[in-house]
Structure formats: C-alpha cells, structure tokens
Amino acid sequence: MTTRRQLLGGFAALATVALPAAVRAASARVVIVGGGFAGASCALALRRIAPALELAVVEPRGTFLTGPFSNAALAGLIGPERIRARPGDGLRRHGIRWFAQAAVALDPVARELRLADGRRLRAERIVVAPGIDFVYEAIDGLSAANSDAVPHAWRIDGQFARLRAQLDALPDGATVLIAAPPNPYRCPPGPYERASLFAWHAQRRGLRRRIVIADAKDDFSKRAAFMASWNALYPGMIEWWPRAQGGAVVAVDVAARRVHLAGGETVHAALLSLIPPQRAAAFARDADLADASGWCPVEPLGFESTRHPGIHVLGDACIAAPMPKSAFAANNQGKACALAIAHRLAGETPPAALLLNTCYSLLAPDYALSISGSYRAVGGRLNELSSGLSPAHADPALRELEARHAEGWQAQLLRDSFG
Amino acid sequence: MLLRLPAALLFGSCALAPLPAAAASGACPNPELSLGCGSCHGAAPDALPALPRAPAPALYARLARLRDAPYTGTVMPRLLAGLDDQTLQALAAAIACERGGAP
Ligand SMILES: Cc1cc2nc3c(=O)[nH]c(=O)nc-3n(C[C@H](O)[C@H](O)[C@H](O)COP(=O)(O)OP(=O)(O)OC[C@H]3O[C@@H](n4cnc5c(N)ncnc54)[C@H](O)[C@@H]3O)c2cc1C
Numbered sequence: 001m002t003t004r005r006q007l008l009g010g011f012a013a014l015a016t017v018a019l020p021a022a023v024r025a026a027s028a029r030v031v032i033v034g035g036g037f038a039g040a041s042c043a044l045a046l047r048r049i050a051p052a053l054e055l056a057v058v059e060p061r062g063t064f065l066t067g068p069f070s071n072a073a074l075a076g077l078i079g080p081e082r083i084r085a086r087p088g089d090g091l092r093r094h095g096i097r098w099f100a101q102a103a104v105a106l107d108p109v110a111r112e113l114r115l116a117d118g119r120r121l122r123a124e125r126i127v128v129a130p131g132i133d134f135v136y137e138a139i140d141g142l143s144a145a146n147s148d149a150v151p152h153a154w155r156i157d158g159q160f161a162r163l164r165a166q167l168d169a170l171p172d173g174a175t176v177l178i179a180a181p182p183n184p185y186r187c188p189p190g191p192y193e194r195a196s197l198f199a200w201h202a203q204r205r206g207l208r209r210r211i212v213i214a215d216a217k218d219d220f221s222k223r224a225a226f227m228a229s230w231n232a233l234y235p236g237m238i239e240w241w242p243r244a245q246g247g248a249v250v251a252v253d254v255a256a257r258r259v260h261l262a263g264g265e266t267v268h269a270a271l272l273s274l275i276p277p278q279r280a281a282a283f284a285r286d287a288d289l290a291d292a293s294g295w296c297p298v299e300p301l302g303f304e305s306t307r308h309p310g311i312h313v314l315g316d317a318c319i320a321a322p323m324p325k326s327a328f329a330a331n332n333q334g335k336a337c338a339l340a341i342a343h344r345l346a347g348e349t350p351p352a353a354l355l356l357n358t359c360y361s362l363l364a365p366d367y368a369l370s371i372s373g374s375y376r377a378v379g380g381r382l383n384e385l386s387s388g389l390s391p392a393h394a395d396p397a398l399r400e401l402e403a404r405h406a407e408g409w410q411a412q413l414l415r416d417s418f419g
Numbered sequence: 420m421l422l423r424l425p426a427a428l429l430f431g432s433c434a435l436a437p438l439p440a441a442a443a444s445g446a447c448p449n450p451e452l453s454l455g456c457g458s459c460h461g462a463a464p465d466a467l468p469a470l471p472r473a474p475a476p477a478l479y480a481r482l483a484r485l486r487d488a489p490y491t492g493t494v495m496p497r498l499l500a501g502l503d504d505q506t507l508q509a510l511a512a513a514i515a516c517e518r519g520g521a522p
Pocket of ligand 1: 033034038039070071101186190281283330
C-alpha cells in the first residue's frame with residue numbers, strides 16, 4: 001500500500017505538507033455514540049482538525065469514574081475525584097452538541113441513529129464507541145442481576161462503591177478471590193494490578209490476607225515482573241492459579257460466596273470479584289457491527305467498520321489487535337479516526353497514523369510497572385512497530401520513577417481525552 | 420515531588436503556552452505522527468514534562484538520543500524503537516511546528 005507520504009518522497013517534502021485545505025474545510029454531520037476515552041477523544045480531535053463539521057456526541061452519563069488508577073482508588077491509595085470524568089463539560093466548551101441520553105438503535109446502511117427519546121439523527125459518518133458488555137452466563141450461577149454481590153467494577157460505575165465497601169470491611173485473615181477473564185478483555189494487566197493493591201490495602205492495615213487469582217488464562221501481561229514484585233512487596237500473600245492448573249472459575253454460588261474451579265476445587269472467599277468474559281457493548285452488536293467473535297472488525301487507517309462503510313468503531317469495542325483494549329489505545333484511536341474522517345469527507349486517502357499505547361500498573365504508592373508499544377497500518381493491517389515492558393527485576397528507584405511517571409500519565413490522559 | 424530524571428531520558432520541561440497559530444489552523448505537517456504525544460505530555464497538573472519548544476533538527480537529535488539510549492526501563496526508548504530516521508525527522512518537524520519552534 002502506498003501512502004500519501006511515500007508518494008511525496010523524502011523528508012524535505014514532508015516538512016512542508018500540512019493538512020489539505022479541503023480536509024480542514026470538510027463540512028458534514030458526524031455523530032459519535034459513546035463519550036468515553038475513544039468517543040470523547042475523537043470528538044475533540046474532529047473539532048480541531050475540521051472546525052466546520054457539525055458534531056454531536058450521544059452519551060447518557062454526565063459524570064463517571066474512569067478505568068486508569070481505579071484499582072488505586074478502590075484500595076484507597078488515591079481519592080475517586082482523581083479518576084472522575086465530566087465529558088459533557090469539555091464537549092460543550094468546544095461547541096460540540098451533547099445528547100445526554102442513550103442511543104437505542106443504528107441503521108448502519110441508512111446511517112441513521114435512534115435516541116432514547118425517539119429522536120432520529122442522520123449523519124455522513126457515525127462513530128460507535130460504546131465500550132464493553134459482560135458475558136455473565138459464561139460462569140454458571142452468575143447473572144447481571146446478582147453480579148453486584150461479587151462485583152467486577154470493570155465498568156467502574158455502581159459496582160465500584162460496592163467493591164470498595166466490601167474490601168474495607170474485610171477482617172483479619174480473610175480470603176479474597178479475583179476471577180481473571182479469558183482474552184481478549186479490557187485492560188489486560190488490570191486483574192493483577194487489583195490483586196497487588198488489595199495486598200497493599202491489607203499490609204497497610206496490618207491485616208493478614210490471602211489473595212487468589214483464579215485465571216482463565218495461562219499467562220498475563222507483565223507476568224514475570226508482577227510475580228517478582230509480589231515476592232518482594234507482599235511475600236506469600238498473592239497466589240496465581242492458571243487455567244492449566246484448573247484455575248478457571250466455572251460456577252459460583254453467589255449467596256454462599258463459593259466458587260467452583262475447572263480443576264474440581266471449591267473455594268470459599270470473604271470477597272469475590274468475578275470479572276466475566278467480555279464482548280463489544282450491545283449497541284454495537286445490535287447494529288450488526290460485530291462478527292462471530294463478539295467484537296467489531298475495522299480497517300486500520302480510520303477504524304472504519306469492514307461490515308458497514310461510513311460507520312467507525314473505536315476503543316474496546318473494536319478489534320484493533322495487536323493494540324490492547326486500554327484507555328490510552330482508545331484515546332489514540334479516537335484521534336486517528338478523526339484524521340481519517342476529515343480526509344475521507346474531502347475525498348482523500350488518510351495517512352497511516354502512528355498509534356501508541358502505554359499502560360502503567362501501580363503495585364504500591366511508589367512502585368509501578370509499565371508496558372508500551374507503537375503501531376501503524378502497513379499493507380491493510382495494524383502492525384506492532386515496537387513494544388517493551390519494565391524489567392522483571394529492577395532497582396526500587398526505577399519502580400519509584402515509574403510510579404511518578406504513572407501519575408503524570410493518568411492525569412494527562414484524562415485531560416487530553418475529556419478536555 | 421518528581422524524582423530527578425536522567426537528563427537523557429526526558430524532554431526538558433518548559434513554560435506552557437497556548438497552541439501556536441500554525442498548529443491551531445492545521446498548517447503543521449504530519450499530524451498523524453505526533454497525535455500520541457499529547458496523551459502524556461501536556462498541560463495537566465502533574466503531567467509529564469511538556470514537549471520542548473525547539474527547532475526540528477534539535478528535536479530530531481533529542482528523539483534519536485532517546486531512541487538509541489541504552490535500555491533503562493522507562494517507556495520512551497520502547498515507543499521510539501520502531502521508528503527509522505526519516506520517520507523520526509518527520510515527527511520532529513510535526514512537534515516543532517505544533518510547539519511553535521522554528522522549522
Ligand atoms: C480496573 C480497570 C483498570 C484500568 N486501567 C487502565 C490503565 O491503567 N490504563 C489504560 O490505558 N486503561 C485502563 N483501563 C481500561 C480503560 O478503562 C478502557 O480501555 C477504556 O475505558 C476504553 O474506552 P472506550 O471509550 O472504548 O470505552 P468506555 O470508556 O467504556 O466508554 C464507552 C462509553 O459509551 C457509552 N455508551 C454505551 N452504550 C451507549 C449507547 N447505547 N448510547 C450512548 N452511549 C453509550 C458509555 O456510557 C460509556 O461512557 C482500565 C479498566 C479497568 C476496568
């Protein structure tokens with residue numbers, strides 16, 4: 001595939017190429033469903049790139065808690081205000097119309113949306129960024145209705161306060177079980193960061209605690225570094241039971257707080273945090289944007305649906321492998337999609353964006369691990385250009401330095417995404 | 420309470436200023452390369468150091484140093500590792516323009 005830049009030749013030409021006037025002047029209506037990291041980033045970027053566009057965002061939540069650092073907020077390491085987003089404020093400040101309600105249906109061929117209040121919106125381009133849903137029925141005995149008692153808090157929202165209250169009420173010597181889901185899912189290092197900070201929560205109070213991670217996988221993000229760090233920080237407190245050892249949770253008795261594992265074992269725990277398998281949010285699946293995997297296939301330049309042209313799917317809902325399902329990836333995809341939409345509306349082929357991801361996991365206030373990668377579309381596929389993670393064994397000074405970087409990263413990611 | 424960071428690993432911090440006119444009007448080159456920078460480097464309190472205001476060749480030299488530094492375990496060398504010199508020059512040109520440094 002030949003990109004615009006390759007056609008223009010070397011660096012000397014590049015430095016003089018700005019956005020074509022037609023791209024800047026694109027005037028059309030673009031509607032975005034979902035004002036999370038992906039949708040809000042895309043809206044703000046579209047406003048900057050093509051100011052003449054008529055933009056609207058459909059998002060029912062005026063304020064919500066966000067994922068990055070939510071485990072730290074659960075454990076009381078930071079206050080919840082540090083992870084709060086108010087997408088409506090930023091959107092209005094930038095003159096972007098906000099419909100504070102849910103979109104209930106999308107006709108992907110007519111490109112028409114129906115909102116909860118019955119209103120219909122047509123647009124030249126529609127961006128769908130609704131996040132994830134949970135496949136509760138994959139664990140026997142678990143349902144959307146009883147999940148609150150064994151909270152995953154993986155969409156933060158109402159379960160966040162429940163999980164925090166359960167954690168704070170744990171007595172000395174309690175067993176905690178965290179069920180980690182199979183791939184792919186939102187925030188690959190998240191369950192292991194949660195186990196770490198639940199251990200910090202106990203250590204800080206001088207309580208004994210046993211934390212079991214019952215895993216549906218045999219490996220996880222930053223595993224070597226996590227396990228070496230658990231030995232150093234919380235010796236003997238965290239156990240990881242991989243799938244190969246029968247660790248996957250197959251059934252739960254919510255009332256009795258008891259899980260049954262694939263290996264035949266039964267575990268009773270004072271606190272169960274069952275993170276179910278995941279798929280794209282219902283809105284995207286109902287609009288015929290998902291394939292048999294439950295996730296939405298897209299092309300890699302502008303994250304346009306390969307099933308319905310003119311509809312873009314961003315963030316956790318789309319298949320962007322090798323990018324992980326993270327807030328940072330969603331933010332970068334939002335910007336790349338905005339650039340692509342402006343080009344397409346002007347009849348131009350969009351340039352291949354350089355997409356980045358960095359995720360920090362906090363294991364203690366002065367101790368963080370990171371993973372990062374860079375990605376770019378080559379030959380119709382999203383390729384990983386580079387990747388790397390914190391060393392498995394390192395000086396405490398490096399862990400502390402990464403913890404300070406993590407604080408800066410979280411604060412700016414929130415600001416960059418929500419304005 | 421930022422630790423002192425190894426000088427070679429960080430962009431220097433510099434005063435924040437409104438976006439230069441060139442960036443705001445879309446006249447800056449290669450926006451597709453620089454779009455990830457602002458996810459970490461920006462105006463949030465506690466943000467990592469802002470991108471420096473400097474001419475493109477100086478930025479290129481700094482980016483190349485970051486990319487080629489011996490591995491120390493922080494993120495910038497990993498993020499730049501896959502970029503060839505030409506792409507890094509184009510990225511430097513984008514950042515220089517967006518930050519209002521000379522081309
Ligand atoms: C415990 C935990 C820790 C995490 N830590 C990190 C981290 O350290 N770093 C990181 O990068 N990521 C982290 N994440 C992941 C991050 O939160 C997600 O990847 C990110 O939120 C994905 O963004 P999104 O825009 O795709 O979805 P979301 O942020 O979920 O946004 C989707 C939005 O769509 C709205 N919506 C849904 N349906 C409709 C509809 N029908 N109509 C209108 N609106 C609708 C929802 O209300 C929601 O606001 C973490 C997640 C968790 C759970």
